[in-house]
Amino acid sequence: xxxxxxxxxxxxxxxxxxxxxxxxxxxxxxxxxxxxxxxxxxxxxxxxxxxxxxxxxxxxxxxxxxxxxxxxxxxxxxxxxxxxxxxxxxxxxxxxxxxxxxxxxxxxxxxxxxxxxxxxxxxxxxxxxxxxxxxxxxxxxxxxxxxxxxxxxxxxxxxxxxxxxxxxxxxxxxxxxxxxxxxxxxxxxxxxxxxxxxxxxxxxxxxxxxxxxxxxxxxxxxxxxxxxxxxxxxxxxxxxxxxxxxxxxxxxxxxxxxxxxxxxxxxxxx
Amino acid sequence: xxxxxxxxxxxxxxxxxxxxxxxxxxxxxxxxxxxxxxxxxxxxxxxxxxxxxxxxxxxxxxxxxxxxxxxxxxxxxxxxxxxxxxxxxxxxxxxxxxxxxxxxxxxxxxxxxxxxxxxxxxxxxxxxxxxxxxxxxxxxxxxxxxxxxxxxxxxxxxxxxxxxxxxxxxxxxxxxxxxxxxxxxxxxxxxxxxxxxxxxxxxxxxxxxxxxxxxxxxxxxxxxxxxxxxxxxxxxxxxxxxxxxxxxxxxxxxxxxxxxxxxxxxxxxxxxxxxxxxxxxxxxxxxxx
Numbered sequence: 001x002x003x004x005x006x007x008x009x010x011x012x013x014x015x016x017x018x019x020x021x022x023x024x025x026x027x028x029x030x031x032x033x034x035x036x037x038x039x040x041x042x043x044x045x046x047x048x049x050x051x052x053x054x055x056x057x058x059x060x061x062x063x064x065x066x067x068x069x070x071x072x073x074x075x076x077x078x079x080x081x082x083x084x085x086x087x088x089x090x091x092x093x094x095x096x097x098x099x100x101x102x103x104x105x106x107x108x109x110x111x112x113x114x115x116x117x118x119x120x121x122x123x124x125x126x127x128x129x130x131x132x133x134x135x136x137x138x139x140x141x142x143x144x145x146x147x148x149x150x151x152x153x154x155x156x157x158x159x160x161x162x163x164x165x166x167x168x169x170x171x172x173x174x175x176x177x178x179x180x181x182x183x184x185x186x187x188x189x190x191x192x193x194x195x196x197x198x199x200x201x202x203x204x205x206x207x208x209x210x211x212x213x214x215x216x217x218x219x220x221x222x223x224x225x226x227x228x229x230x231x232x233x234x235x236x237x238x239x240x241x242x243x244x245x246x247x248x249x250x251x252x253x254x255x256x257x258x259x260x261x262x263x264x265x266x267x268x269x270x
Numbered sequence: 271x272x273x274x275x276x277x278x279x280x281x282x283x284x285x286x287x288x289x290x291x292x293x294x295x296x297x298x299x300x301x302x303x304x305x306x307x308x309x310x311x312x313x314x315x316x317x318x319x320x321x322x323x324x325x326x327x328x329x330x331x332x333x334x335x336x337x338x339x340x341x342x343x344x345x346x347x348x349x350x351x352x353x354x355x356x357x358x359x360x361x362x363x364x365x366x367x368x369x370x371x372x373x374x375x376x377x378x379x380x381x382x383x384x385x386x387x388x389x390x391x392x393x394x395x396x397x398x399x400x401x402x403x404x405x406x407x408x409x410x411x412x413x414x415x416x417x418x419x420x421x422x423x424x425x426x427x428x429x430x431x432x433x434x435x436x437x438x439x440x441x442x443x444x445x446x447x448x449x450x451x452x453x454x455x456x457x458x459x460x461x462x463x464x465x466x467x468x469x470x471x472x473x474x475x476x477x478x479x480x481x482x483x484x485x486x487x488x489x490x491x492x493x494x495x496x497x498x499x500x501x502x503x504x505x506x507x508x509x510x511x512x513x514x515x516x517x518x519x520x521x522x523x524x525x526x527x528x529x530x531x532x533x534x535x536x537x538x539x540x541x542x543x544x545x546x547x548x549x550x551x552x553x554x555x556x557x558x559x
Binding site: 097103266 | 324325326346347350352356364376416420
């Protein structure tokens with residue numbers, strides 16, 4: 001129980017530090033909102049997306065881009081935030097110092113996950129508020145849509161967070177952390193239907209993207225925020241919620257195992 | 271006190287990196303309440319030794335016991351009894367001194383009072399300042415504060431006063447003396463020999479991975495190393511003579527020159543001179559091999 005109490009205390013501390021870090025607030029927290037605003041404004045006069053031959057059934061740019069940006073928020077708050085943050089903490093001696101204290105490793109991770117949950121919820125809330133009130137996007141009213149949103153969010157953010165922890169081993173130093181992590185995250189966003197319409201990508205690229213979790217998070221968010229008529233444009237012609245759960249579940253387990261195997265307070269004898 | 275088991279016990283400690291030995295058969299004990307200084311040139315193995323005791327590094331051979339526990343298997347209860355001030359200053363940019371100490375205090379079962387610790391390291395005026403805005407010396411004091419916040423039984427100080435101005439060092443010494451009075455056992459590494467002489471009860475000198483001297487501060491190196499030196503000047507320059515009978519040398523000089531010898535002084539080698547002689551002998555003794 002003490003482990004959990006210490007973890008919650010660490011989460012408070014981590015969240016406080018997160019919002020004091022100008023660059024993370026911009027590149028992780030506000031970035032999806034910023035991109036959403038740019039895309040929604042830029043394509044506001046393009047006409048409706050996904051309209052049928054009769055010109056009906058489409059949605060405007062803001063409605064169309066909202067689900068992708070929600071998914072991007074999950075990826076940034078989890079993967080980019082934690083991979084960079086932990087790599088920097090390893091580089092600047094923070095982990096070494098914590099490793100010399102009686103703070104349990106589990107509490108440290110409860111702290112990180114708590115920070116991710118709080119900041120990602122705030123980020124998604126901000127996105128929804130901007131979408132609803134600045135761009136007049138109609139949000140779903142059916143409870144079943146919000147239930148889908150809840151599990152896609154929970155599974156998505158958990159997967160993102162553990163993959164972020166696992167990827168934090170990749171940069172060789174704290175200084176190179178952003179240079180190593182951001183390109184990975186950026187490429188994933190381009191091929192997974194965040195900035196570019198997924199259905200317009202060539203089939204082979206869709207297949208590549210389908211290996212990674214972001215494509216499935218974005219698909220889950222589309223199933224919540226886009227009309228059901230859009231399901232026909234998906235791979236296989238349906239939202240494939242079961243597929244989303246299976247792929248994200250696989251990455252969650254893989255990330256947990258990788259984190260468990262690779263995390264050390266310090267590189268011993270390095 | 272001498273009957274209770276030592277807080278630190280090191281026997282034949284060896285650490286190999288590749289083929290070469292960073293530590294080669296080092297043995298020493300630190301008794302409860304004692305302040306022990308580990309001295310030696312850069313790269314001699316001081317930090318390797320201290321990091322093995324702290325549990326950060328694995329050893330290649332020998333046995334180590336810290337507060338009765340092998341550091342390789344030290345758990346959270348064991349860590350709660352230690353205070354560690356690492357050689358490099360940690361980055362903890364975006365929190366204030368007070369926030370950082372309160373947070374670290376929460377890790378320990380019986381922490382010291384945060385404001386008292388801040389006062390003890392002389393940062394009361396900076397308590398609400400972000401750590402990254404502090405000077406290097408002030409940040410080092412935050413490191414020390416974080417090391418003692420958990421009320422440790424055993425405190426590791428790895429070159430704690432590097433970058434301090436003389437006044438800050440004096441204040442730091444006072445802090446260490448007060449911890450000593452409370453019974454804290456301290457293992458200190460330092461490049462400042464006067465600091466070791468001021469603070470520690472005993473010292474060990476490491477050169478090239480070997481312990482080449484270990485004793486009370488005023489006995490280390492043996493009696494010979496402390497033979498006084500008579501120094502004076504005449505027309506031919508400065509002369510010095512090492513002697514166990516300095517008074518008779520001075521009397522002889524007085525008789526020979528028929529008056530006060532110029533710039534006469536009788537000195538006992540300081541810890542620094544003893545240290546330099548020991549390290550120098552260890553290094554030249556090694557060369558023919």
